[in-house]
Amino acid sequence: MPERKRKPRVAVVDWKPAPASIDGVTVERKVLGKAAEVKYYLADTEADFTPAILNADAIIVWQNTDVTERTLSKMKNCRALIRNGVGYDTVDVKTAGRLGIPVCNVPDYGTEEVADHAIALTMAQVRQLFPLDREAKKPAWKLHVKEKLRRLSTLTLGIVGLGRIGTACALRAKALGFRVVFYDPYLPNGTHKAVGVERVDSLEALLRQVDVLSLHCPLTEETRYLIAEKELAMMKPTAYVVNTARGAVIKKKAILAALRKGVIAGAALDVIENEPLKTKAEAATPNLIATCHAAFCSVEGMVEMRTTSARIAKLAVTGKRLMNVVN
Numbered sequence: 578m579p580e581r582k583r584k585p586r587v588a589v590v591d592w593k594p595a596p597a598s599i600d601g602v603t604v605e606r607k608v609l610g611k612a613a614e615v616k617y618y619l620a621d622t623e624a625d626f627t628p629a630i631l632n633a634d635a636i637i638v639w640q641n642t643d644v645t646e647r648t649l650s651k652m653k654n655c656r657a658l659i660r661n662g663v664g665y666d667t668v669d670v671k672t673a674g675r676l677g678i679p680v681c682n683v684p685d686y687g688t689e690e691v692a693d694h695a696i697a698l699t700m701a702q703v704r705q706l707f708p709l710d711r712e713a714k715k716p717a718w719k720l721h722v723k724e725k726l727r728r729l730s731t732l733t734l735g736i737v738g739l740g741r742i743g744t745a746c747a748l749r750a751k752a753l754g755f756r757v758v759f760y761d762p763y764l765p766n767g768t769h770k771a772v773g774v775e776r777v778d779s780l781e782a783l784l785r786q787v788d789v790l791s792l793h794c795p796l797t798e799e800t801r802y803l804i805a806e807k808e809l810a811m812m813k814p815t816a817y818v819v820n821t822a823r824g825a826v827i828k829k830k831a832i833l834a835a836l837r838k839g840v841i842a843g844a845a846l847d848v849i850e851n852e853p854l855k856t857k858a859e860a861a862t863p864n865l866i867a868t869c870h871a872a873f874c875s876v877e878g879m880v881e882m883r884t885t886s887a888r889i890a891k892l893a894v895t896g897k898r899l900m901n902v903v904n
Contacts, residue, residue: 584613584614585612585613585614585634585635585894586613586614586615586616586629586632586633586634586635587605587609587613587614587615587616587633587634587635587636587637587887587890587894588616588618588629588630588633588635588636588637589601589602589605589615589616589617589618589636589637589639589661590618590619590620590626590630590636590637590638590639590642591617591618591619591620591639592619592620592621592639592640592641592642593619593620593621593625594621594641595641596619596639597639597640597661597879598617598639598883601617602615602616602617604880604883604884604887605637605883605886605887605890607887608884608887608888608891609887609890609891609894612891612894612895613634613635613890613891613894616629616633618630620642622642622643623642623643623644623645623647623648626648626651631648631651631652631653632652632653632654633652633654633655634654634655634656634893634894635655635656635657635658635659635889635890635893635894636652636655636657636658636659637659637661637886637887637890638658638659638660638661638667638668639661639662640661640662640664640667640870641667642667643667643668644658644667644668644669644673645669645672646669646672649669649672649673649676649678650672650676652676652678655678656678656679656893656894657678657679657680657681657889657890657892657893657899658673658678658679658680658681659680659681659682659683659886659889659890660680660681660682660683661683661882661883661886662682662683662686662687662873662882663682663683663684663686663687663742663795663873664682664795664796664823665680665682665903666795666796666797666823668680670903670904671904673904674904679893679899679902679904680902680903680904681886681889681899681900681901681902681903682901682903683882683885683886683889683901684741684901685741685885686873686878686881686882686885687742687872687873687874687875687878687882688741688742688745689745689878690872690873690874690875690878691742691745691746691793691821691872691873692742692745692746692749693749694821694847694868694871694872695742695746695791695793695819695821695872696746696749696750696753698819698821698845698847698866698868699734699750699789699791699817699819699845701845701866702789702817702819702842702843702845702866703726703727703729703732703788703789703817704726704727705722705725705726707866708721708722708725709722725842727788729753729754729755730754730755732755732756732788732789733755733756733757733758733786733787733788733789734747734750734755734756734757734758734787734788734789734791735757735758735759735760735783735784735786735787735789735790735791736750736757736758736759736760736761736774736791736793737759737760737761737780737783737790737791737792737793737794737803738759738761738792738793738794738795738822739759739761739764739768739772739774739793740761740793740794742793742821743759743761743791743793743794744772746791746793747759747772747774748772750791751773751774755789756775757774757775758774758775758776758777758783758786758787759774759775759776759777759783760776760777760778760779760780760782760783761776761794762778780803780808781808781811784808784811784812785811785812785813787812787813787816788813788815788816788817789816789817789818789819790804790812790816790817790818790819791819791820791821792804792818792819792820792821792822792826792827793821793822794822794826795822795823796822796823796824796825796826800823800826801825801826802825802826802827802828802831803826803827804818804826804827804828804831804832805827805828805831806828806831806834806835809831809832809835809840809841810835810840812840812841813841813842814839814840814841814842815842816841816842817841817842817843817844817845818832818841818843818844818845818846819844819845819846820844820845820846820847820848820849821847821848821872822848823848824846824848824849824850824851824852825850825851827846827849827850828850829849829850829851832844832846833859833862833865836862836863836864836865837862837863842864843864843865843866844864844865844866845865845866845867845868846865846866846867846868847867847868847869847870847871847872848870848872849867852869852870853869854867885901888900889901
């Protein structure tokens with residue numbers, strides 16, 4: 578008898594220390610239907626990738642799990658490796674391309690959420706929400722931070738990276754009254770006119786004038802440690818840094834030291850290099866607001882992201898043209 582054709586398999590790999598999915602692969606199974614068998618796995622590192630994962634026809638990987646050449650070379654059946662999110666710096670995309678494995682991402686699912694989160698972090702700093710909250714809960718409170726409370730229309734918000742999220746953040750900031758300036762060497766001329774914001778031609782020119790710096794660039798070899806000791810020293814001592822992009826865009830040691838020394842007024846970080854914070858001393862850094870890599874998260878956004886990833890997996894296992902290929 579002829580050998581029965583194997584049904585395609587899709588592996589969804591979540592991060593074991595902090596799983597992002599609350600229902601396994603319910604969304605993915607609904608999208609893929611009868612096109613493939615879908616299985617859910619937990620992994621701390623790529624060393625936890627079992628043969629069942631490595632032999633899958635499409636692999637969807639959640640955040641924080643690195644995928645290097647050691648693992649990619651074992652993926653003999655993989656027609657698409659899909660990063661469940663915007664960033665794909667955890668995947669060796671060059672090696673994947675050399676091995677014939679397309680790497681895809683989901684670039685648009687969390688645009689609104691991340692922009693909203695960046696603005697929320699900005700507002701928390703310029704309106705000193707957390708110090709005011711702590712003070713208001715005391716039996717007899719005083720307005721100790723009144724000299725730090727700012728009028729938005731007098732402030733300049735600077736954006737690094739005017740892509741989807743950076744643009745959404747810029748439009749929100751404009752609506753609140755901020756003067757908005759951006760730096761992005763890869764955008765064509767005239768972009769600032771279309772969005773109605775100002776443009777500068779160097780990072781230094783941006784850093785020296787902003788009251789709030791909001792980062793919206795991908796993590797690449799070019800942007801790793803884009804903000805470190807030298808760059809922080811260029812900023813006003815009354816300025817704030819907001820990061821909802823990738824942790825290592827900012828050198829952690831540099832920004833924590835800058836906060837302790839008063840080089841800048843504060844930082845609001847949804848992402849941080851080598852996250853999460855590792856020690857009590859790091860967590861106790863003055864004028865630091867930290868959220869747990871949650872800017873992308875909303876009930877609606879998570880469903881949208883997982884649906885898109887599953888659609889890409891379905892295209893892969895049915896032999897159709899992929900979308901959102903980054904290599």
